[in-house]
Amino acid sequence: MADLPPSQRSLLRRRADSFGHAFRGVASALRSEVHLRFHALATVVVIGLGFYFNISRTEWALVALAAGTVWTAELANTAIEALTDLVSPEYHPLAGKAKDVAAGAVLLAALAALVVGALIFAPRLFQLAIENQE
Numbered sequence: 505m506a507d508l509p510p511s512q513r514s515l516l517r518r519r520a521d522s523f524g525h526a527f528r529g530v531a532s533a534l535r536s537e538v539h540l541r542f543h544a545l546a547t548v549v550v551i552g553l554g555f556y557f558n559i560s561r562t563e564w565a566l567v568a569l570a571a572g573t574v575w576t577a578e579l580a581n582t583a584i585e586a587l588t589d590l591v592s593p594e595y596h597p598l599a600g601k602a603k604d605v606a607a608g609a610v611l612l613a614a615l616a617a618l619v620v621g622a623l624i625f626a627p628r629l630f631q632l633a634i635e636n637q638e
């Protein structure tokens with residue numbers, strides 16, 4: 505990095521800082537939000553199931569999209585909750601609306617992920633249960 509021109513060096517530095525802030529945001533949300541820790545656990549379980557059932561590349565892509573969408577919605581919800589509490593610690597209908605809509609985004613993402621998970625894993629788990637019974 506030392507032989508880079510100053511303008512490019514500061515650009516790289518800013519990019520590295522941005523990644524640092526983003527990771528700090530995820531870590532801080534993980535510490536404060538129980539829901540997010542549940543998503544982390546669910547993500548680990550789903551990845552384990554994916555390897556166990558040797559799912560296809562397309563199925564991995566769907567699982568990654570579904571899990572990523574839930575994480576994104578949950579992190580955005582956490583950010584909106586924090587900002588709402590800062591701007592409107594007192595009761596206000598708009599503050600309530602902001603929080604309800606953000607929570608709605610999480611709900612829809614989680615439902616979509618549930619559908620993806622059920623379509624990919626339910627038939628395999630069902631088959632496994634039948635085989636274990638025989």
Ligand SMILES: Nc1ncnc2c1ncn2[C@@H]1O[C@H](COP(=O)(O)OP(=O)(O)OP(=O)(O)O)[C@@H](O)[C@H]1O
Pocket residue numbers: 537539585592593594595596597599600601603604607
């Ligand atoms: N300042 C406020 N003004 C009006 N309504 C609010 C306000 N704060 C919270 N609410 C209402 O209470 C609900 C719950 O808010 P809260 O901040 O407790 O979030 P939460 O759903 O418990 O989220 P989490 O469990 O993820 O922290 C909101 O969805 C909203 O309907």
